[in-house]
Amino acid sequence: MKIALDAMGGDHAPEEIVRGALEFLEEPEHRDVEVILVGSEKDVAPLASASRHWGTRLQLVHAPERIGMDLAPTEAVRRFKEASIVVAAGLVGSGQADALVSAGNTGVTMVAALRAFGRIRGVERPAVATVVPTLQGPAVLCDVGANVDCRPSHLVAFAQMGSVYAEQVLGIPKPRVALLSNGEEENKGSEVVVAAHAQLKELAGLNFIGNIEGRDIFHGGADVVVCDGFVGNIVLKLSEGLAGAIATMMREGANRNWRTKLGALLFKSALFELRRRMDYTEYGGALLLGAARVCVISHGASNAKAIKNAIGVAKEAVSRDVTQIIARMAQERVVTEI
Amino acid sequence: MKIALDAMGGDHAPEEIVRGALEFLEEPEHRDVEVILVGSEKDVAPLASASRHWGTRLQLVHAPERIGMDLAPTEAVRRFKEASIVVAAGLVGSGQADALVSAGNTGVTMVAALRAFGRIRGVERPAVATVVPTLQGPAVLCDVGANVDCRPSHLVAFAQMGSVYAEQVLGIPKPRVALLSNGEEENKGSEVVVAAHAQLKELAGLNFIGNIEGRDIFHGGADVVVCDGFVGNIVLKLSEGLAGAIATMMREGANRNWRTKLGALLFKSALFELRRRMDYTEYGGALLLGAARVCVISHGASNAKAIKNAIGVAKEAVSRDVTQIIARMAQERVVTEI
Numbered sequence: 001m002k003i004a005l006d007a008m009g010g011d012h013a014p015e016e017i018v019r020g021a022l023e024f025l026e027e028p029e030h031r032d033v034e035v036i037l038v039g040s041e042k043d044v045a046p047l048a049s050a051s052r053h054w055g056t057r058l059q060l061v062h063a064p065e066r067i068g069m070d071l072a073p074t075e076a077v078r079r080f081k082e083a084s085i086v087v088a089a090g091l092v093g094s095g096q097a098d099a100l101v102s103a104g105n106t107g108v109t110m111v112a113a114l115r116a117f118g119r120i121r122g123v124e125r126p127a128v129a130t131v132v133p134t135l136q137g138p139a140v141l142c143d144v145g146a147n148v149d150c151r152p153s154h155l156v157a158f159a160q161m162g163s164v165y166a167e168q169v170l171g172i173p174k175p176r177v178a179l180l181s182n183g184e185e186e187n188k189g190s191e192v193v194v195a196a197h198a199q200l201k202e203l204a205g206l207n208f209i210g211n212i213e214g215r216d217i218f219h220g221g222a223d224v225v226v227c228d229g230f231v232g233n234i235v236l237k238l239s240e241g242l243a244g245a246i247a248t249m250m251r252e253g254a255n256r257n258w259r260t261k262l263g264a265l266l267f268k269s270a271l272f273e274l275r276r277r278m279d280y281t282e283y284g285g286a287l288l289l290g291a292a293r294v295c296v297i298s299h300g301a302s303n304a305k306a307i308k309n310a311i312g313v314a315k316e317a318v319s320r321d322v323t324q325i326i327a328r329m330a331q332e333r334v335v336t337e338i
Numbered sequence: 339m340k341i342a343l344d345a346m347g348g349d350h351a352p353e354e355i356v357r358g359a360l361e362f363l364e365e366p367e368h369r370d371v372e373v374i375l376v377g378s379e380k381d382v383a384p385l386a387s388a389s390r391h392w393g394t395r396l397q398l399v400h401a402p403e404r405i406g407m408d409l410a411p412t413e414a415v416r417r418f419k420e421a422s423i424v425v426a427a428g429l430v431g432s433g434q435a436d437a438l439v440s441a442g443n444t445g446v447t448m449v450a451a452l453r454a455f456g457r458i459r460g461v462e463r464p465a466v467a468t469v470v471p472t473l474q475g476p477a478v479l480c481d482v483g484a485n486v487d488c489r490p491s492h493l494v495a496f497a498q499m500g501s502v503y504a505e506q507v508l509g510i511p512k513p514r515v516a517l518l519s520n521g522e523e524e525n526k527g528s529e530v531v532v533a534a535h536a537q538l539k540e541l542a543g544l545n546f547i548g549n550i551e552g553r554d555i556f557h558g559g560a561d562v563v564v565c566d567g568f569v570g571n572i573v574l575k576l577s578e579g580l581a582g583a584i585a586t587m588m589r590e591g592a593n594r595n596w597r598t599k600l601g602a603l604l605f606k607s608a609l610f611e612l613r614r615r616m617d618y619t620e621y622g623g624a625l626l627l628g629a630a631r632v633c634v635i636s637h638g639a640s641n642a643k644a645i646k647n648a649i650g651v652a653k654e655a656v657s658r659d660v661t662q663i664i665a666r667m668a669q670e671r672v673v674t675e676i
Contacts, residue, residue: 135583148520148528182486182571190486190568214572215579230528231569233520234552238573241553242580245473253608260608266601270591 001032003314004097007039008066008084009104010302014039017103018047020307025053033315036097038063038088063087073107077115085109089116092293099294099314101285103302110146113288113295120323122330125150126290127158127229128297129165130236131283136220138283140166140175144232145288152195155179155226159200159208160329161289162224168320169287169313170223178212178222180231186210192228284309287317290326294318339370341652342435345377346404346422347442348640352377355441356385358645363391371653374435376401376426401425411445415453423447427454430631437632437652439623441640448484451626451633458661460668463488464628465496465567466635467503468574469621474558476621478504478513482570483626490533493517493564497538497546498667499627500562506658507625507651508561516550516560518569524548530566622647625655628664632656 005021007014021035034057037044041062051058065082077086085104091097093116102109106128119126128145131138142162147154159177166175179197181189186197188211200208212222217235227235254264284306285298294317298310317323343359345352359373372395375382379400389396403420415424423442429435431454440447444466457464466483469476480500485492497515504513517535519527524535526549538546550560555573565573592602622644623636632655636648655661 135586180572182568193568213579214575214577215582217576218580218583230520230531231572234518234569234573235576237552238555238576239552239580241551242556242577243584244553245556246581246584248473250608254605256608259604263601263604263606263608266597267592267605268601270588270594270598270601 001099001315001318002034002036002097003099003101003311003318004036004038004061004088004091005307005311006085006088006100006102006104006109007037007044008063009102009109010298010307011103011300012303013103014044014047016302016304017307018044019304020302021058021311022048022051022053023304024308024311025051025057030312030315033057033311034059035311036061036088036091038091039084040064061087061091067104067108073105073111076108077111085112086116089113089295092295093117098318099296101296101298101307101310101314103285103298103300103307103310105300106286106297107146109295109297110288113291113293117291117293120290120292120327120330122333123157123161123290123326125154125157126288127154127161128286129158129162129289130286131170132217132225132236132239133283134218134220138170139217139220139222140170140224141217141232141235142224142226142289143229144236144286145229147229149230150192150228152192152199155192155196155228156199156203157290157330157333159196159224159226160203160206160333161326162226163206164322164325164329165287165289165317166223168322168325169316172223174207175223176207176209177224177226178209180217180225180227180235181211181213184211184213196226284311284313287313287322289322290330292323294323339437339653339656340372340374340435341437341439341649341656342374342376342399342426342429343645343649344423344426344438344440344442344447345375345382346401347440347447348636348645349441349638350641351441352382352385354640354642355645356382357642358640359396359649360386360389361642362646362649363389363395368650368653371395371649372397373649374399374426374429376429377422378402399425399429405442405446411443411449414446415449423450424454427451427633430633431455436656437634439634439636439645439648439652441623441636441638441645441648443638444624444635445484447633447635448626451629451631455629455631458628458630458665458668460671461495461499461628461664463492463495464626465492465499466624467496467500467627468624469508470555470563470574470577471621472556472558476508477555477558477560478508478562479555479570479573480562480564480627481567482574482624483567485567487568488530488566490530490537493530493534493566494537494541495628495668495671497534497562497564498541498544498671499664500564501544502660502663502667503625503627503655504561506660506663507654510561512545513561514545514547515562515564516547518555518563518565518573519549519551522549522551534564622649622651625651625660627660628668630661632661
């Protein structure tokens with residue numbers, strides 16, 4: 001299996017990206033995976049060439065251009081044909097690699113991926129599914145991408161695709177799928193959510209448990225939380241922001257006096273554990289569901305560990321045939337609709 | 339000034355509700371306020387009759403019925419004419435009281451209030467505005483109520499009314515008003531949000547600062563955060579849920595070993611401070627903006643302190659003439675639209 005890794009995407013590229021690839025390749029259970037680093041040769045080669053896998057399981061494909069960040073994603077992808085993300089997506093599109101991993105701009109990655117290898121037939125709207133930590137373990141939140149105004153059928157597809165992600169990649173059997181709404185009753189929600197609820201209830205092969213409220217997400221009330229990309233974006237960023245604000249207040253609190261300073265010191269191991277459980281780098285990135293090939297979008301702030309885990313998600317998605325499973329589902333849906 | 343207090347509404351009614359009223363009346367700066375307790379005489383009188391204000395600044399109006407919780411709000415209000423919330427709203431509608439305060443069901447309170455004293459002319463959709471804590475102090479979030487599917491003009495009205503709340507009740511001069519969206523750029527957001535942005539930009543007399551993302555709410559990026567009731571509900575409950583999940587993890591963390599136990603003990607004062615800053619009871623309740631009289635909806639879990647503060651919000655809203663100011667705004671808006 002070959003994974004194309006955008007070595008230039010992300011806040012800590014290329015150093016942390018390359019390091020993530022090296023760490024991934026060192027783990028014995030990944031012996032069957034090759035990583036293709038895509039990026040500027042003079043920036044990337046010095047970071048990678050000392051590896052014992054260099055030239056065998058670790059390759060480099062040169063991509064000299066850097067994408068201008070002030071452009072709209074479609075414009076950027078069209079103009080910079082030699083940018084690392086465009087070249088990496090192209091390798092997957094032409095079959096030279098099986099999956100794409102990038103920590104670059106989400107919009108640009110989506111556009112580059114969909115241009116290079118397109119959508120699965122029958123999937124109207126590819127969606128970005130990410131993993132959020134809960135008290136019961138990881139859960140999938142879908143969509144957190146660009147699908148801002150959705151129809152009920154889009155939410156239904158997000159539910160199905162999210163369920164495949166949870167089951168195949170996270171290994172959750174019969175994932176509990178819920179629709180995010182402002183109340184648990186089936187008549188609660190926007191018009192679109194209420195209509196999606198009615199459709200999901202009738203759907204075979206999905207463990208749909210009804211609506212979930214915002215307060216239950218982090219308590220692990222569902223394994224897959226379905227919403228449109230507008231709400232998903234707000235949920236994700238709000239959670240990051242609130243967790244950050246609480247951390248800031250705790251730091252301020254710790255610095256109050258010697259008692260709180262000592263307390264914080266002794267309490268530290270518990271706080272580290274808390275941070276570990278809330279840490280996105282443990283989960284490695286979001287999956288672009290509905291694309292015809294596997295595409296993992298890692299957090300812009302990704303460090304080596306996050307990249308290593310993102311490559312792991314890509315590997316899992318390829319070996320569990322996530323794309324094929326979604327394609328079969330989409331086909332059945334089309335047949336049912338006719 | 340007279341405030342009608344639903345003594346039977348809320349998880350801890352009537353004990354905590356009555357206690358909140360008693361505490362409020364004891365504070366010297368509230369000498370000009372009378373509280374009318376509305377509820378079952380045999381339940382409420384024993385809790386209140388020992389007060390030195392009993393019969394003077396503390397009155398009781400008997401309301402024998404309890405609302406069945408399994409009914410839809412409109413149905414419940416229609417059927418239970420002798421329920422405390424219906425009687426209390428009636429007192430405000432008939433001019434016997436200046437404001438309504440309840441910790442009962444939000445939907446029921448809204449329906450009872452709007453049936454008893456209606457909306458301000460020109461306000462299409464009354465909205466529920468609540469106060470959320472941020473690193474920079476309190477901010478207003480509006481709507482968190484029942485307005486699930488909104489038009490752009492509704493969001494514009496929420497922005498204006500929320501700004502009045504922040505300025506008059508919270509005392510924030512020229513409050514910074516922002517639209518909650520999935521990106522800061524003005525072309526980011528759902529169709530409705532993008533259209534509302536365009537209208538808000540052109541509006542005189544409002545300190546509109548553009549879009550705000552989810553991550554900036556708790557960092558105090560705006561004084562008024564505007565969204566539809568679907569998103570507002572999710573934001574509010576998600577925040578409660580995440581803060582609760584973090585608290586649970588910290589408790590678990592504290593119990594790991596003697597070191598973390600001692601640490602937690604020493605760190606406690608800082609955690610109390612954190613809890614105080616995140617505590618909704620400090621802020622006392624949401625305001626039903628656009629109703630023709632002042633109506634404060636307190637959290638269902640309200641304790642005496644939350645009720646005391648809710649009565650305080652009602653007093654402030656009445657004395658600062660919030661309803662009049664919103665009525666003038668609505669009239670100007672109607673005139674402009676013609």
